[in-house]
Amino acid sequence: MDLSKYLGLFVSEGGEHAEQMARELLQLEGAAVAPEAIDSIFRHAHSIKGMAASMEFSEITELAHAAESLVGALRPPRAGSVPRATVDALMAAAERIAVLIRERGRGQQGEGKDLTLLLRGRAADPWSEPVAEAIPLKVEPAVSLRDRLRTVRVRGETLDELLDVAGELLLETSRLRELARQAREPLRAALDESVDRMHSRLRTLHQRVVAARLTPLSVLTDQLPRHLRDIAHQLGREVELSVAGAEVEVDRAIVDEIADALLHLLRNCIDHGIEPPAEREAAGKPRAGRLRVEARRERERLILEVADDGRGFDTKKLRAGAVRRGLLSIAAAEELSDQESLMLACLPGLSTSDRVTEISGRGVGMDAVKNAIEGLGGTLAIESTPLEGTRFVLRLPLNVALIQVLLAEVEREVIALPISKVLAAIEIPSGHGRTFEFQGDEAPVYSLGSLLEWKEIAAGSAAGRPVLVVDGGGKPVGLAVDRLVGQHEALLQPLAGPLGQFPGLSAVTLLGSGRPVFVLDVPRLLEA
Amino acid sequence: MVKRVLVVDDAIFMRNMIKDIFASGGFEVVGEASNGLEAIERYKELKPDLTTMDIVMPFKSGIEATREIVKADPRALILMCSALGQESLVMEAIEAGAMDFVVKPFRSDDVLAVARKVLGDGPK
Known part of the structure; x- marks a missing residue:
C-alpha cells in the first residue's frame, strides 16, 4: 500500500487530535474528574495511535499507546482531581505528539522514547501524587521574550467579525453536506470527502478564533478595589x-x-x-x-x-x-x-x-x-x-462557541439536546417502562413529548423507543423520544421575546436545510 | 454482484484508508459514518452487505452500535476494526453480534481475506 498519499491527512487530522487532547487536559487541571472528560481524552490518544500505526510511524504509535494506557488507567475515576504529575505527563505527551507529527510531515523522524517510558511508569499508579517533583519535564517559561515580540494587538471588533465569519462558514458546510446527499455516486463520495476536510479545517479555524478571543478576568477584577473603596466610603x-x-x-x-x-x-x-x-x-x-x-x-x-x-x-x-x-x-x-x-x-x-x-x-x-x-x-x-x-x-x-447537539424527533418535531448533557443513547428492553438500570443505578424515564406536563410515562410505553440518558443534576434521567435523527454542530442563538420565557428551551439553531430547531435546556427542564 | 460496504470510523484518515482497501479488492463502498449513532442510521438507510466498525468512537461506541444493528437486522455482517490491546473489547463485540475482526495497522490482504470470509465467499 502506498502510504505517502495519506500523509497530508495524517498530519492535519492527527495534529488536531493532539491539539484537542492538550486543550482538554488543561481543563482537567484542578477540576473534579468527569468520566466523559477522561473518555474523550482517551479517544484522542486512541485515534492518534490507530492512524500512526497505519502510517507505520512507530515513535508516535508507541507514545500515543502509552498515553492511551495512562488515561485508561485513570478509569474508573476517583473523587477529586487527577494528580498534577499525571496531567503534566499527559500534557507533555500531547505536545510531543504534535511535534512528532509535524516532523513526519516534513519527512523527518523525532524521538519519543523518554516520554513513553515515563508514561508507562505513571500508568502503574496514576492516582499517586509523587512526593517530590519526580518528573523531569522541560518547562518553557510561560511567556518568553520571543513570544512577547510576536504578540500583536487586534481590535476587539475585528475578533467579533472573525468569529461571525468562521461560524457562518461552518454552518455553510452543513448546508453543503445536505446538498451532497442529493448527488449520485461517485460524485457524492467525492463531495462528502471534500466537505469533511473543509469542515475539519474550518473547525480548527473557528477554535483558533475562539481561543484568540479569550481574555483573563483580571481585566475586570483589577478595577474592583478602586470602585469598591468609593462605594464603601459613600x-x-x-x-x-x-x-x-x-x-x-x-x-x-x-x-x-x-x-x-x-x-x-x-x-x-x-x-x-x-x-x-x-x-x-x-x-x-x-x-x-x-x-x-x-x-x-x-x-x-x-x-x-x-x-x-x-x-x-x-x-x-x-x-x-x-x-x-x-x-x-x-x-x-x-x-x-x-x-x-x-x-x-x-x-x-x-x-x-x-x-x-x-x-x-x-x-x-x-x-x-x-x-x-x-x-x-x-x-x-x-x-x-x-x-x-x-x-x-x-x-x-466560557465562550460563545459552537456546540455539538443531538437531534431527536418527538411528536413529529425535531428538537436538539447539547451532547455534553447526554450521557448515552439506549433502547429500553421490553417489559421495562417507568425506570431503567443505568450504570448500576435505577433511573426514571420520562417521555420528552409529554414533558411540559412532566408526567411519568405509562409503564411499558418507553419500551422499544430510543431513550436519551441525560445528566439530571448528578443523577441519570431517561428521556424517551420517537427517533434519533443524528448529530449536528450548532451555533446557538438565545431565544428572544416571549419564547425566552418558555422553561426548558434555551436557544434556537438552524439546520443545514435552514430549518430552525429549538435547543433543550436540560437542567431547567428537569427543574420544572 | 459487487458487494456493498459501509465504513464506520471516527477518523477521516482511517475511513479513507479502509475505503481504498475495499475499492482495490473490487468492493463498492456505499457510505461512511463517523460515530455509532450515525452508523445505525446509515445502516438502516443503505442496508450494506458488510459493515466495518471501529470500536472506540465518540458518543456511541462501535460495540453498542453493533448490538443495535444486529438486533434490528440479525443478518447484518459486521467486521470490527480494533487496535492492539483491545482483546477484551473484541470479545465483547463478537458477543454483541460482530462476525470477525481485523487489527490496526491494516494490511490490505488481511482485511480483504477476512471480509471475504465473513461474506461467505471464502478466502481467494
Missing part, C-alpha cells in the same frame, strides 16, 4: 476585597456582559449585606466587611462566586415584600422554602432595604443581573445565612 462602610482565579480566561463578550453584573452584586453586598463598622464590632465581627470574588472553571462553565460576610438576606422580609407588592399570595409565600424565597430578591422592584440609596437603588439591579446572566445562557443561585453572609453563584459559559 455608604460609611469598610470593606476588604479578596480575589481568586483572576487568571481564568473567558470569551471577551462574556467579560463585557458580566462586568456590570459583577459590580451590581458587589454594590448590593456593600449596601445591603455589610453592616456599618460599629454594628459589626458589636456582633463580634471585624470592622471591615469581607468581600470575596472567586472564579474557576468547571468543565465548560465559568463559576463566579461573589460572597460577603454581612447580615444575610432576611427571607421573611423578602416574602412580606412580595406579598405587599401583590406579586405573591400570602398562602403561596408561606409555601416557599428559604431557598426559593431568596430568589424573590430577583423579582423586579423588590428590595428588603428600607432605604432608597443612590448606589443600588431599590431592588433595581438584582433582576437586571439575573436577566443578564440568563441571557448568556447562565444561571444565578443565591445562598444566604442570617448574620453570616450571602453568596451569589454565577454559572456561565
Whole structure:
C-alpha cells in the first residue's frame, strides 16, 4: 500500500487530535474528574495511535499507546482531581505528539522514547501524587521574550467579525453536506470527502478564533478595589476585597456582559449585606466587611462566586415584600422554602432595604443581573445565612462557541439536546417502562413529548423507543423520544421575546436545510 | 454482484484508508459514518452487505452500535476494526453480534481475506 498519499491527512487530522487532547487536559487541571472528560481524552490518544500505526510511524504509535494506557488507567475515576504529575505527563505527551507529527510531515523522524517510558511508569499508579517533583519535564517559561515580540494587538471588533465569519462558514458546510446527499455516486463520495476536510479545517479555524478571543478576568477584577473603596466610603462602610482565579480566561463578550453584573452584586453586598463598622464590632465581627470574588472553571462553565460576610438576606422580609407588592399570595409565600424565597430578591422592584440609596437603588439591579446572566445562557443561585453572609453563584459559559447537539424527533418535531448533557443513547428492553438500570443505578424515564406536563410515562410505553440518558443534576434521567435523527454542530442563538420565557428551551439553531430547531435546556427542564 | 460496504470510523484518515482497501479488492463502498449513532442510521438507510466498525468512537461506541444493528437486522455482517490491546473489547463485540475482526495497522490482504470470509465467499 502506498502510504505517502495519506500523509497530508495524517498530519492535519492527527495534529488536531493532539491539539484537542492538550486543550482538554488543561481543563482537567484542578477540576473534579468527569468520566466523559477522561473518555474523550482517551479517544484522542486512541485515534492518534490507530492512524500512526497505519502510517507505520512507530515513535508516535508507541507514545500515543502509552498515553492511551495512562488515561485508561485513570478509569474508573476517583473523587477529586487527577494528580498534577499525571496531567503534566499527559500534557507533555500531547505536545510531543504534535511535534512528532509535524516532523513526519516534513519527512523527518523525532524521538519519543523518554516520554513513553515515563508514561508507562505513571500508568502503574496514576492516582499517586509523587512526593517530590519526580518528573523531569522541560518547562518553557510561560511567556518568553520571543513570544512577547510576536504578540500583536487586534481590535476587539475585528475578533467579533472573525468569529461571525468562521461560524457562518461552518454552518455553510452543513448546508453543503445536505446538498451532497442529493448527488449520485461517485460524485457524492467525492463531495462528502471534500466537505469533511473543509469542515475539519474550518473547525480548527473557528477554535483558533475562539481561543484568540479569550481574555483573563483580571481585566475586570483589577478595577474592583478602586470602585469598591468609593462605594464603601459613600455608604460609611469598610470593606476588604479578596480575589481568586483572576487568571481564568473567558470569551471577551462574556467579560463585557458580566462586568456590570459583577459590580451590581458587589454594590448590593456593600449596601445591603455589610453592616456599618460599629454594628459589626458589636456582633463580634471585624470592622471591615469581607468581600470575596472567586472564579474557576468547571468543565465548560465559568463559576463566579461573589460572597460577603454581612447580615444575610432576611427571607421573611423578602416574602412580606412580595406579598405587599401583590406579586405573591400570602398562602403561596408561606409555601416557599428559604431557598426559593431568596430568589424573590430577583423579582423586579423588590428590595428588603428600607432605604432608597443612590448606589443600588431599590431592588433595581438584582433582576437586571439575573436577566443578564440568563441571557448568556447562565444561571444565578443565591445562598444566604442570617448574620453570616450571602453568596451569589454565577454559572456561565466560557465562550460563545459552537456546540455539538443531538437531534431527536418527538411528536413529529425535531428538537436538539447539547451532547455534553447526554450521557448515552439506549433502547429500553421490553417489559421495562417507568425506570431503567443505568450504570448500576435505577433511573426514571420520562417521555420528552409529554414533558411540559412532566408526567411519568405509562409503564411499558418507553419500551422499544430510543431513550436519551441525560445528566439530571448528578443523577441519570431517561428521556424517551420517537427517533434519533443524528448529530449536528450548532451555533446557538438565545431565544428572544416571549419564547425566552418558555422553561426548558434555551436557544434556537438552524439546520443545514435552514430549518430552525429549538435547543433543550436540560437542567431547567428537569427543574420544572 | 459487487458487494456493498459501509465504513464506520471516527477518523477521516482511517475511513479513507479502509475505503481504498475495499475499492482495490473490487468492493463498492456505499457510505461512511463517523460515530455509532450515525452508523445505525446509515445502516438502516443503505442496508450494506458488510459493515466495518471501529470500536472506540465518540458518543456511541462501535460495540453498542453493533448490538443495535444486529438486533434490528440479525443478518447484518459486521467486521470490527480494533487496535492492539483491545482483546477484551473484541470479545465483547463478537458477543454483541460482530462476525470477525481485523487489527490496526491494516494490511490490505488481511482485511480483504477476512471480509471475504465473513461474506461467505471464502478466502481467494
